[in-house]
Amino acid sequence: MKKLKVKGLILKKKEVGEANLLITIFSQEYGKLVGMAYGIRKSKKRNVASLNPLNIVEMLITEKNNYHIIDETETIKVFNNITKNIEKLEIALYILDSVEKIYDLSYENHIFFDKILEILDYIDGIKSMTEEYKYYIGVSFLRRIMIEHGIYDKMELKEILGERLGKVYDNLVKINGENSNNLEKIQNELKKYSKALKRITYFFEKYININLQVNLEIKKFVVEGI
Known part of the structure; x- marks a missing residue:
């Protein structure tokens, strides 16, 4: 039996019995x-x-035979702006669900943990989010997942999307890069690509689902489609 001090992001909670909670956390030190x-x-x-x-x-956890008991908790940060905006909340919950499904217990990756927090900080901090930009963030997150699992080759990416959507994806990345300091302009430009953004999201999801044997589905988190 040993004590663990853990800093992490709460992915999921489940009520057990009358008084208990089963918690899934993605931690900096020990993974999921x-x-x-x-x-x-x-x-x-x-x-x-x-x-x-x-x-x-931050948690103090007792570990015994790979079983974890949460003894103490202290809140470090709450993403208040995300919880107050439906567009932000939808994509944030999708990210949590995806991390929970993809990563095995005890998977440890400090860089990816920091990246997830960076994405959530960004979502929390921006003034507003259109539906199109919500999907763009979803696409960018899925692309990060693919990079984490070795999909670096742009040609392979175009094979996943096809030639037409591959060109659209390149254009979307270019729009974001050229207007990185002007979120309003980016969101206005993305309105031209509503249907394409949705299709790219689903193609990325399909590829990840097949190769990682998971079931990511953004439709479960989006109240209204584009």
Whole structure:
């Protein structure tokens, strides 16, 4: 039995019994972990809200035979602006669901952990988000997943998308790069590519789902399609 001090992002919570919570966390130190917070829903001393998905927390965890018990929690950051905006919340929850599905327990990758927090910080910080830009962030996130799993070759990327959508994707990246300091202009430009953005998202999802044996589905998180 040992004690772990963990900093991480809450991906998922599930009520167990009358008072317990089963928590999935993507941690900086140990990768993805699942732990039980016993009695927390009835405790007057422990803050149950600290274990809401999207929170960044520090935890003290007891590990015994690969089983984790969450003893203490402290909230480090809450993405308040994401929770107040439906477009932001949809894509943020999609990112959490994707990380939870893709990465195995104890998968450790400091760079990817920092990248996820960077993406969420960005979403939280921008003033507004159109539906098209929501899909663009989704596409960029899926591309990052592909890079993490060895898909660097642009020719391979075009094989996934096909020639026409491959050219559209290149144009989308160019629009974002040339207007990196003008979010309003980027979002206005992306309105021309509503249907294409949706199709690119689904092609990337299909490729990842087949190769990683998962089931990513942005449609489950988007209230209204483009």
